[in-house]
Amino acid sequence: MVKDVDKAFTRYIITHRGKPHAVMMAVDEYEGWLETLEIAHSDSWTRALSRARCEDEAGRRLSYEAVVGPTTSARAPRRKAAARR
Numbered sequence: 001m002v003k004d005v006d007k008a009f010t011r012y013i014i015t016h017r018g019k020p021h022a023v024m025m026a027v028d029e030y031e032g033w034l035e036t037l038e039i040a041h042s043d044s045w046t047r048a049l050s051r052a053r054c055e056d057e058a059g060r061r062l063s064y065e066a067v068v069g070p071t072t073s074a075r076a077p078r079r080k081a082a083a084r085r
Contacts, residue, residue, distance in 0.1 A: 004010045005026045014022040039045055055061070065071065 001012055001024065005012065005024055007026075009029065010026070011029075012024040013020045014024060
């Protein structure tokens with residue numbers, strides 16, 4: 001199992017009496033989650049998210065094309081595969 005978690009996004013849910021209690025994952029992935037949590041809880045991120053919600057509620061939105069430019073078949077965004085559990 002320890003060797004498997006080094007592979008991309010391989011995780012094991014550890015249960016106790018049939019209920020999930022812990023997750024085994026690669027250290028790099030865990031550190032990435034910690035960094036994401038730090039960003040998501042920062043004051044600047046919280047303020048930016050609040051402003052974005054207010055703008056969305058007021059109907060001020062930008063399309064994908066307005067942000068990144070027109071898409072062509074070569075530049076069209078690819079859909080990500082569903083995350084494995």
